[in-house]
Amino acid sequence: MVERRIRDQLYPSIEPYETGRLALDGLHNMYWEQSGHPEGLPVIFLHGGPGAGATAVHRRFFDPNYYRIVIYDQRGAGRSTPRGELTNNTTADLIGDIESLREHLGIKQFLLFGGSWGSTLAIAYAEAHPDRCLGLIIRGIFLGRPKEIDWFIYGLSKVFPEAWRDLVAVLPEDERGDILANFYCRLLDEDPKVHLPAARAWSRYEGACSTLHPSPETLAAFGEESMAYALARIETHYFTNGNFLSDNELLDNLSAVTQLPCTIIQGRYDMICPIATADELHRAWVGSEMIIVPDAGHSAMDSGVREALIKTTEHCKQKFSV
Secondary structure, eight states: OHHHHHHHTSOOOOOOSEEEEEEOSSSOEEEEEEEEOTTSEEEEEEOSTTTTOOOGGGGGGSOTTTEEEEEEOOTTSTTSBSTTOOTTOSHHHHHHHHHHHHHHHTOSOEEEEEETHHHHHHHHHHHHOGGGEEEEEEESOOOOOHHHHHHHHTGGGGTOHHHHHHHHTTSOGGGTTSHHHHHHHHHHOSOHHHHHHHHHHHHHHHHHTTSSSOOHHHHHHHHSHHHHHHHHHHHHHHHHTGGGSOTTHHHHTGGGTTTSOEEEEEETTOSSSOHHHHHHHHHHSTTOEEEEETTOOSOTTSHHHHHHHHHHHHHHHHHSOO
C-alpha cells in the first residue's frame, strides 16, 4: 500500500513511442527508448549504479505532454547486452555512449537528469560536452572519489551494522580486510555458485541502505538475480578502478559547466551518498541551487526526494521553451 501511494504521486504510467538498440563497438549493444512528447523538451535519464539499469517508473518523473523522455541502459546494465560485460566499460565509454545516442536521435541539446552514479555521469558528460546541455537536475550526489567509495564499503557499517554484517558474511574472516578486492574477485568468477551469492549480498546491502524507512519492495528489487549480477559486477569494476576518474576530477573541471543551470536535490539522511558531498558540489558550483529534503534518504522513491524532483521538472517547463 505504501509503495502504491508513492507511485500514484508520479505522472501516470506510459509506454514508449519508440525503442531501439544502438550498436556501440562490436561488443556492446545499448537499449534505448523514447516516451512522452516527440517534439517536447528533450531530457535524458541517467540511471544509477553503475550497473543498476533503468525501469518503467523512471518515465514518470516527467510530464509526458511536455517532455521528450529519453531513457537508456548503460553498457552491461538492464536490457543492454552483454549483461554485466566489463570489457570497454569505462566512464569515458559511457560519456561517448550518451553522445552517440544524442546524435542517433537527432537531438541538439537536452536536460540531464540523474541520481547517485547518474549524477556522476551527468557532471562528467556536461564537462566533456557543455554545449550539448541545457542544464542538470541531479540528486544523491556521488563524485566518485576514493573517500566516497570507502564510506560505502566501510563507513556504512556505523549506521547499518546488520546490513554490513550480511554483506561481509559472504567472505571468510581473512578476506574482510579488503572487501572490495575480494568481492570483485568473486564477481569475476564464471561459476554462478561463486558469483551469485556475492552479487546478491552486494546488491542487497546497497538496497538496504538506500531508503530512509525499511522498504521490502526495494530490497526485493535489489536482490533479484539479473539486477544483482549486473549491479554488483559493474559497480565493483568501477570502484576498483576509481570510477575511471582522477581523485577530484569532477570538481577540478567545474569551470566548464558553471554557466549551466544546475539543481541539486539531496536527502538529509542519505547514507549511501552523505550530504557533505552535495554541499561541497553546491559551494563549488557557483549559481547552482540546492534543495535539501529534511526527511529523506538516498532513494529517488523516498517521498520528499520524489516530490522535489517532480517540482524541479515542472519548474524547468517555465525555464526552457520547447
